[in-house]
Amino acid sequence: METSIFKLKKLVPKAALLMAVAAGTVLQGCSKTEGGATGTSEAVSSDAAQAVYVAPGKHDELYSFLSGGFNGQVSVYGLPSGRLLKIIPVFTQHGENGYGYSEESKAMLQTSHGFVPWDDLHHPKLSRTDGQTDGRWLFVNGNNTPRVARIDLKTFETVEIMELPNSAGNHCSPYPTNNNEYVIAGTRFSVPLDMKGGTNDVSLDKYEEEFRGSISFIKVDPEKGDMDLDFQILVPGFDYDLANGGKGPSEDWVFFTTYNSEKAGTLKEVGASQNDRDYLAAVNWKLAAKYAKEGKAREMPANYYHNKIDKDSHIAKSTVKKKVRYLLPEECPGMMYLLPAPKSPHGIDVDPSGEFMVVSGKLASAIPVFSFAKMQDAIKNKQFDGEKNGIPVLKYESVLKGEVKEPGLGPLHTEFDGKGNAYTSMFVSSEIVKWKLKDLNVVDRMPVYYSVGHLMIPGGDTKEPHGKYLVAMNKITKDRYLPTGPELAHSAQLIDISGEKMKMLLDFPTVAEPHYAQAIIASKVAPNSTKFYKLDENKHPHAVKKEADVSVTREGKNKVRVKMTAIRSHMTPDNIEGVQVGDTVYFHVTNLEQDWDVPHGFAVMGANNAETLIMPGATQTLTWVPKKAGVFPFYCTDFCSALHQEMQGYIRVSPKGSNVPIKFSTGKKKQNIPGVASTK
């Protein structure tokens, strides 16, 4: 009842005609959705449709990468159209293409806890050159089982996953420095470290004494992008929430928001909300790296996985790392400072000039803006307000530039347009607030639906934002789209920020729960996109590059290896006999195609597995253990050609110990089939 009154109220300013239509549908007793009733909507300018319309066959101006949150994936959308272009599996098995199911990709999801086929992916961050996005890689975090992954933007595939030891709740992650010298990751859940790579079995009452957090510094190879955990800093047992790196004058620094400086171990909702001020932690990463290099780092045993895909064979391999180096802030003067920040701060964002650090305190009534120049002075003049675990705490007033007064309720995150404006998302009052960095005055507001979390301006966290669009990622959807039962798609909204006033352009549903996102001008990524893999460069040990070389062989007692090929429109072999119940059958399928957009899929009836989708020139392996005798069809799952429906075959399974010999073939007589590897 109350909702409908609310809705009517919202509808009042709308045209009388619309009212009449809406009333009409109610009178007719139709359900609202059938009648075309809409969710709460603000007036959208008449040119909004034109601003987001990308004509058929035309390309979007930008790629955007939205985290998938609890689906452990990344969704790629075109902007301004809001069209979904791809879902990239990262931490979660993806039946759609066999990621995490195929023999090649399984190792990607290995951790010190065993195979972990899911994670909670919050923050994508694009790689950088000179403080600007360069379109080479996308780094993302796994929150639940602490991991950082790297996606290669040539192939839009996850190529590397690094587990982080001494971490729990890898939320404050991953933050690249201006030239990817390091990707930095902090822990949201402090834990009682046993200093041997695990956690101690201690009483949960011992939070205050035993629990510690860590900040990991992952080195990135400047050419290949390969990651390596260089060292960690063990920090007081707060919750490290979010971070961002400095730029320009502050580029040697990275800033972390913390909450639970109370060190509560239970009912944090209350326990962690007692202090009026928590901290912004400032870490000089260059100095930290120097300390680590100059022998300040100690070493402890550890146990964590580093998984990497080999680019020529597409096979992921795990390496288990057995030690990690660490620094203690109390032993490294000048490396770390704490800046008091209002109650349980969430976002920390550094403006494009690198001078201002904006801290959004979700429970605070104002947004404090810190000055880096003032911070430098305060450090020089030792304007300290005591210390915490040996880390100097700077005086609030000595580092503050000022506060944005009455910005709204529940400020979470801020991004910048490069034209002197900042935009902050307000979770509680459900709006985007625009304010001036110069005088901290609020100049515009835009309601968003509903309860915005992160917002994103393409390049809005870098030295040079592309200040044309802003994407608000909302946590609550309710009536924005046609209802789909209890579970609804999350909603993103595209806002034009090119003028003085913000203009709402578009709503678009997203996959799972986007937290943060990144966007980049398409021309920095599109020209490098791989069209297919070269068969000549395929180094998979079980690849077959021409049909004449296919084979089915029994290895040992109950292992059968099928090395087969797929090309429009048949598989070779497509008749296989001699397999027995209980055998482990490896189907190594090589896609012989050398053309753009001709993947072949492979699936076999009854496999306790997903399909595998094989890109042209690549080899992928599906494993199948037949449980009963009979004949089982297999087929191509990706509609590849006019005769795709014919692209199928049979495998005969005989009882264990049967004397049916291994036999395989394709076609009754030699036919003109173009099963050749290349023109050479």
Place this chain on the structure above:
Amino acid sequence: MKAYQKMLMIVASLSLGLLFVFPMWKIYLKAPQYPEGLELHIWVNKLGGSSESVLQNFNILNHYIGMKPIHAASFAELQFMPYIVIAFMVTGVLVGLVGKRKLVLGWTGLLMLAGAAGIVDFYLWLVNFGTNLDPMAAIKVPGMTYIPPLLGNKQLLNFEALSLPALGSLGIFMAITIAGLSYIFSLRNQTINPVHEKGKVAVA
């Protein structure tokens, strides 16, 4: 023959070298699914195309209608044609050096014949591939043949095929034209210097 006419003859023979730098003929295929198009390039000594794997892609498409796969190895021409071209180039230069008008005419005539033979051979291959179809083909359209055009365009099911000579052929065209000019210019030598002609002085 005058020095510049000899020079022209040498230039004419060397222009055949274009055949080793550019393809002779190009067949373009366009279909709704191939916005980027497919190009088959026919060289004097090899087959190529718009991408490294173009032949495989042609063959995949062609096998549905039962066309034989195209492989460079199937064409003996690609083995011996380069030698013929080199022979023309060497003899052409020699003719230029010797500077005998009749030899120029003979060389040009032979080259024209060879060019014509090449075109006829190419057409016969097109007919062979377009009509000699596997009776087991998946797609059979009664009465349909798939002879690609020799020159110009033609619709073949969903493909629009366009066939045009390429820069390599320009080499042959230039060789014939320039050698022809050399010959024609040398005819003028005769009319300007009839005395020399009469006195059986070697035609310069």
